[in-house]
Amino acid sequence: EPEVTQTPSHQVTQMGQEVILRCVPISNHLYFYWYRQILGQKVEFLVSFYNNEISEKSEIFDDQFSVERPDGSNFTLKIRSTKLEDSAMYFCASSYSNEKLFFGSGTQLSVL
Amino acid sequence: KQEVTQIPAALSVPEGENLVLNCSFTDSAIYNLQWFRQDPGKGLTSLLLIQSSQREQTSGRLNASLDKSSGRSTLYIAASQPGDSATYLCAVKGSQGNLIFGKGTKLSVKP
Numbered sequence: 001e002p003e004v005t006q007t008p009s010h011q012v013t014q015m016g017q018e019v020i021l022r023c024v025p026i027s028n029h030l031y032f033y034w035y036r037q038i039l040g041q042k043v044e045f046l047v048s049f050y051n052n053e054i055s056e057k058s059e060i061f062d063d064q065f066s067v068e069r070p071d072g073s074n075f076t077l078k079i080r081s082t083k084l085e086d087s088a089m090y091f092c093a094s095s096y097s098n099e100k101l102f103f104g105s106g107t108q109l110s111v112l
Numbered sequence: 113k114q115e116v117t118q119i120p121a122a123l124s125v126p127e128g129e130n131l132v133l134n135c136s137f138t139d140s141a142i143y144n145l146q147w148f149r150q151d152p153g154k155g156l157t158s159l160l161l162i163q164s165s166q167r168e169q170t171s172g173r174l175n176a177s178l179d180k181s182s183g184r185s186t187l188y189i190a191a192s193q194p195g196d197s198a199t200y201l202c203a204v205k206g207s208q209g210n211l212i213f214g215k216g217t218k219l220s221v222k223p
Binding site: 004006033035041042043044045048055056058091093098099100101102103104105106108 | 116144146148153154155156157158161201203208209210211212213214215216
C-alpha cells in the first residue's frame, strides 16, 4: 500500500541552526501538508500546499518556516533559525482530493 | 474558533469489551470528521472519514457516528483486542480547510 515517507526519523540540532525535514508524498496525490505535535499537546496544522503554492498556513507558520516541492516527488519543510520551542514531532501528509489525509510516521525534531 | 474535545483522555478495558470513544466540537459548520489511530512514536493512521452529510461510517469492528447539529461524534470499537491499544484522535475539517485535532483518547486493552 502506498505510504508517505519522512526522513530523517529523528533530527537533533542546535538553536539557531537551519533544518530541512523531508517528505515523499504518495505519488498521485495533489495536496500536501505539514502538521506538528509538541509533546503532550494536540496535533497542530502548519501549512497546506497545492498546485505549487501555499494554499493555507497557520499563525505558527511564520517567516522562519518555508516549504518547497523541488522536484515533483519531494516535499520539504525548512526552519531557517530553530528555536527551543520548535522541538516537536513534525508530520507530513498528502491527499488526492483534500479530503482523506494520509500521514507519514513523522520526524522528531529536538532543538538544544 | 473551532475547539475539539475528546473524552475520556484515557481508557483501560479488558479484551473483548465493546467501547465508545467520544469527540465533541464547538462549531457545527464542518466539512468532514476523521478518526485517526496513533501508535507511540508513529504517524497517524486514518481509520474512518465521515462527510458532513453522513451519519455514520463502518470499517470492520469500527463504527463512527456523526451528529453535526449537536457537535458530537463517537467511535465504537466492537470486541476490543490488545492490538487496538493506541491513542485515538478525532479531527474536524472546517471552513478554513485544515484539520483541527482533539487531544486524543489513550486506549489500553488488557489481555
